[in-house]
Structures are given as C-alpha cells and as structure tokens.
Amino acid sequence: MTDMRDVHRIWRVFAFMAVYVVLDLFTGPYAAFLPNGQVWHPAAGLALVFLLLEGNKALLPLLLTIVLAQWLAPFPVENTVNTLLPGLMPVLAYVATAHALRRGLPDGGFFADHRSLLRLTGVIVAGALFGTLLHTGALVAISGNTQILSVDVLIRYWMAEIAGMLIGMPLFYLLCREDSRADFVQAVCKRETLSCALAISVILAGAWLRPDDRILTFYLLFLPLAWAAARQGMAGVIVAAVVLEAGVTTAILLAGWPGPQMPDVQVLLLTLTLAGFLTGVAVDRSRRASAELRQSLRLAAAGEMAGALAHELNQPLTALSAYGSACARLIESNGDDALLRKTVGAMVAESRRASDVLKRLREFFRSGSTALEPLPVARLIAAATAPFVERARLRGVEFVVAPAPEACLLGDRVQLEIVLRNLLSNAFEEVEQASIASPRVVVESGAGDGWAWIRVRDSGSGIPNKIRARLFEPFVSMKASGMGLGLAISRVIIETHGGTLTVEAGTHGILKIRLPLDAGDVETSDDPH
CATH class of the missing domain: 3.30.565.10 (Histidine kinase-like ATPase, C-terminal domain)
Structure with a gap:
C-alpha cells in the first residue's frame, strides 16, 4: 500500500512539472518580453494547488520546475541570467498564499458560500501583489533598470498573476483531487459546456472583427458565463472562465492587442469571472439546500418506519429473553449442563442487547436524544x-x-x-x-x-x-x-x-x-x- 502511494505521488510530481513547464513557456515571465506583455499566468494557479495538496513536500519540486521552465524559455540571451532569480521570487508568494488559504479555508471549502469565495479572492489578490513586488524588485536589483517599476508594468504582471490563480486554481484543484475529479468531469461533460465554449468563441471573434467596439463587445461575455453558472453551477462557470481566458490569450498571441489596453481588458474579464463565480456559488447552495431537504424528508420517513419496526420487534425480543431466563432456571433446578447453560446465557444476553439497541433507536428517532x-x-x-x-x-x-x-x-x-x-x-x-x-x-x-x-x-x-x-x-x-x-x-x-x-x-x-x-x-x- 505504501509503495503504491509513493508511486502515485512521484507520478503526480512529474505530471505537475510537465504541465507547469508547458504553461509557463506560453504565459510565464517570458511573455513580459513580448510586445503585449503577460495576459494571464495559469501556472501560478497550478503551483498554488500543488502547494495546497502536497504541503511542504512540494517546495523542492516547485523550485526545480521553475528553474527548468526558466532554462527552457526562449529569453533573450542577455536576460537569461537576470531573470532566473526574479523568476524564483514569486515562490515565496505562492507559499504564503497557500498557507493563508489552508488556515482560512480548511478542507478546500473555497466555494462553500459567498464569504468563502470573497475570502479566496482577497487572499489571491494580496498574494499576487506580494509576488509582483518580489519579482519586479528582484529584477530592478539585478538589472538596475528602474523603468520596470512603472505602474503599467506592475499592473500587467499583477493582473496576470491574479487571473492565473483565481481562474486556473479552481480547475486544477478539482481535477487533482480524487474525491472531486469524477463529479467535476461528469458535471462538465455535457452539451451545455460545448455550447458555452462556442458562444464565448463567437463573441471573441466578433470583438476582434470590430476593433472599435471591442471593450463593449466583451460585456456580452457575461451571458455565457451566467448561462454556465445557472445550468451547471460552479463546475460550469469554472470551465467557461478558463475557456474565456484561454481564448483571449490565444487571440492576443496570434492577432496582437495594444499593450496599454491590456490591464483594462483583464480587469473587465476578472470582474465578469467573479460575477459568474458568485452566481455559480448561489446556484450550488440552492441545489445543496434542495437536496438536503429531500434527504431530510426521506430520512424522516425512514425514521418513522424504523421506529415502528423497533416497537413491533421489541415485544418478541422481550418474550425471547424471558423464555431464555426460564430455561436457565430450569437447568439449575434439574441438573447442571455447563455447555447448555452457557448457550442459553448467550441467547439471553444477545436478546437483551438487541432489545436495548431497538429501545435506543426508537428513542433516538422519536426525540433525537442520546445517553452520553x-x-x-x-x-x-x-x-x-x-x-x-x-x-x-x-x-x-x-x-x-x-x-x-x-x-x-x-x-x-x-x-x-x-x-x-x-x-x-x-x-x-x-x-x-x-x-x-x-x-x-x-x-x-x-x-x-x-x-x-x-x-x-x-x-x-x-x-x-x-x-x-x-x-x-x-x-x-x-x-x-x-x-x-x-x-x-x-x-x-x-x-x-x-x-x-x-x-x-x-x-x-x-x-x-x-x-x-x-x-x-x-x-x-x-x-x-
């Protein structure tokens, strides 16, 4: 058993490293050297999930993975060494964010209610800001280029980290946990998911075909997000948000987008996503309340039936105990048979225990009382x-x-x-x-x-x-x-x-x-x- 758990953990570590490197190559710090800068950084969400699930054991593999991603990234030659240490600095922010989430939201209750969702958002926003300051501060200390500290650069990097953690983390978290993976896949493997993805793609295509009205067109993206939340709850809106961010990132990398407007676009997308998350949480809570009510009604009916059975069975069990006691007295008066006496004694003890069980169950279903x-x-x-x-x-x-x-x-x-x-x-x-x-x-x-x-x-x-x-x-x-x-x-x-x-x-x-x-x-x- 232990060996299999070790094998599974090793497999998870290598899978994490592979996925992180691929995501980081396309959306990581390397993107900061592109004309449009970073759009979002889903690898940050994956790193956060890895730390949440593995704890302190994840720190060394995470550092090695980031070094590997930095080494494989096609940085300009003069920037390769200068970006290695700054690329490692956000790990401190990821660790602090994971620690805060583990303490403030135990058992992964990120979407249990609106308060948990808003707390998750607040921790991620603060953690992303901390990581941004660490990364850019290290870049300035090594390169001496103070232009990196411009508000525009800081906001771009900050927005990319927030989007990566807030949108990427829920998807990776549900897929990596064995107790939620099957339910999540079952919830999203429906035609509604494909329809929402298609609607998002059509809206994004319209935004790029009408450059003058792009910002206004983006507001239409709330419609498929709201539809996904209403139909599939949090599972649907998580997938829709990932499709939305992936679509915007792909369009920017392929078609280009004016850099100065990117923070505005990302803030709009994050606002729409958060609104979709809030709707999804409300839908899930409503469904849970309805399911709990149905279960309570069915359990109440089961309790009434169990109480009736307990009442009916208690009388023959009492008679059985009485007959057993009478047999024991007859054995004592007419000759002692040790084996027979032991057997009858066991019968009496078990009948009394069964009667006690039924009595306690009947009292429990009648009043909910327990004898502590x-x-x-x-x-x-x-x-x-x-x-x-x-x-x-x-x-x-x-x-x-x-x-x-x-x-x-x-x-x-x-x-x-x-x-x-x-x-x-x-x-x-x-x-x-x-x-x-x-x-x-x-x-x-x-x-x-x-x-x-x-x-x-x-x-x-x-x-x-x-x-x-x-x-x-x-x-x-x-x-x-x-x-x-x-x-x-x-x-x-x-x-x-x-x-x-x-x-x-x-x-x-x-x-x-x-x-x-x-x-x-x-x-x-x-x-x-």
Missing part, C-alpha cells in the same frame, strides 16, 4: 469487533484490529456500537464475495487535535464514483437486497454526536468516523493518512 457517557475508544472498538472475530475465522477473512489509542469519547455506547457494527457488517459482506481473492478487513484508530477517528477498510472492489456522492442518502444501496438505511442512519447518529462519517477515495472501500474527544482528553496519535 465517557467511552474509551479501545472499549468501543473491542465491543463492536468481538462478534466478527468468529465470523472472520469461519469465512476465511483476514480481520485486523490495530491497537486503539488511550483516548476517551463522550457518546452513547449503544448507538456508536450500532454504527461501527454496521460498517463492519458491510465490509465483511463485500469481501465475502467469491470474486475477492484475498478477503481482508482492517480497523484502524487514532486521536489528535481534540478528535478521535476510526477507519474501516476492506479489500473489496470499492465504491463506484456514481454512488459515492449519494452513499449516505436513504434508500441508496450497493446491495440488491439492501434497503439503503444503514449508512443513512449511521451518519445521522455520528452527526448527532458532533462528528462526521465520510467515505475516503481509494481503490477499496474506506469509511472513516471522526468524533470529538471528551473534554480534558489530551491523547494524541496522528492519522497516518
């Missing part, structure tokens, strides 16, 4: 995994339970056991299929930063991308005979405890529970993944 108590993580895992040890032995499944941390939760023991046993049951059902060559189920856990986590991994075929986004919705199941309620109920229970239940990207099934630790618990054990 200090609960060690190790004890929770031991209780939930115990019934599966014998099952693993009989079915030939390798069942691995990693050592649990000495951390304590504040939760409802019965409800949390229900969730963990449900995840384990699903994992065992997946690996017990005949097509799985080496059936394996692994339970890992740890604690740190005020949270405990429990991960259940199996060696099954994994969760299809088309189901992953809807996995926790009621009545969505990967099994032909499944009702699709187990994971939905499990997620509600975990969220009621203030935690999260998520599916992690991978070739096999990986589900992770995160729960807050009990106050005062300081045990730390970093998540290796």
